[in-house]
Amino acid sequence: MIYITGDCHRDYRRFGMQAFPEQKEMTKDDYVMICGDFGYWDLSRETNYWMKWLDNKSYTTLWIDGNHENYDLLKELPVEEWHGGKVQKVNQSVIHLMRGQVYELDGLKIFTFGGARSHDIEGGILDLKDPAYRRKKSRLMKSKRFFRTIHVNWWPEEMPDEEEYEEGTRNLEKADWKVDLVLTHCCATSLQKKAFGEGDYVSDQLTDYLEMLRNRLDYCYWLFGHYHENRQLTEKDYVLYEQIVRLPDREGADKG
Numbered sequence: 001m002i003y004i005t006g007d008c009h010r011d012y013r014r015f016g017m018q019a020f021p022e023q024k025e026m027t028k029d030d031y032v033m034i035c036g037d038f039g040y041w042d043l044s045r046e047t048n049y050w051m052k053w054l055d056n057k058s059y060t061t062l063w064i065d066g067n068h069e070n071y072d073l074l075k076e077l078p079v080e081e082w083h084g085g086k087v088q089k090v091n092q093s094v095i096h097l098m099r100g101q102v103y104e105l106d107g108l109k110i111f112t113f114g115g116a117r118s119h120d121i122e123g124g125i126l127d128l129k130d131p132a133y134r135r136k137k138s139r140l141m142k143s144k145r146f147f148r149t150i151h152v153n154w155w156p157e158e159m160p161d162e163e164e165y166e167e168g169t170r171n172l173e174k175a176d177w178k179v180d181l182v183l184t185h186c187c188a189t190s191l192q193k194k195a196f197g198e199g200d201y202v203s204d205q206l207t208d209y210l211e212m213l214r215n216r217l218d219y220c221y222w223l224f225g226h227y228h229e230n231r232q233l234t235e236k237d238y239v240l241y242e243q244i245v246r247l248p249d250r251e252g253a254d255k256g
Helices: 021-025 045-055 071-076 133-143 162-174 189-196 205-216 250-255
Strands: 002-005 031-034 060-063 080-082 085-091 094-097 101-105 108-113 181-184 221-224 237-239
Touching: 045 085, 045 094, 085 101, 101 162, 108 162, 162 205, 189 205
Parallel strands: 002 031, 031 060, 060 094, 108 181, 181 221, 221 237
Antiparallel strands: 080 085, 085 094, 101 108
């Protein structure tokens, strides 16, 4: 069984037994997948508690990165092969699915590509090394404008680099451009524009890359987070937030 949900931001209460009773029938060979902004922010006591809590669940937790992860911490996790693609393990059953990978899970081919550009930073990005940091921070807080600080709550790695784009393309070529599921954090440019307008969300290199994939890929379902909505956008494309949905089994996926 595979269940999928949207952004968590380190709030994992939706996976409690009362909210998610389906887990009673699940094993470590079943999966809950999270479409980015998982909440791997620090090595605090709170983070350690929740990682152990998830590790003790009956199922395995899989997540892609969003635009609110601590990429400095992610760099410290070793990379290994798992079900045909590269992963980083927080522990044995909390696993980061890396960008541009194709995995074989539960009889399905699953392509993952995390990352997104932060839109809630109209006040800009501050640097702790800047001599004027305190003054700039004070001014922004008084004006109530959203801002972030590099290597504190914002990382340039929220956006992929060329090597990650190229690796994703290579792996899809190996899969003959056919997968059952695509799991991303943001979505393709045309879908983003149609579904969410041109206010906070603007096109960029990543949404354009996903647009190229969407035009070439043969896929059954594409699920993503980022936009804090639960909505079916087309017969194949879904945006998720707090809702947890079950992916059809292989037979259901083949029917599309």
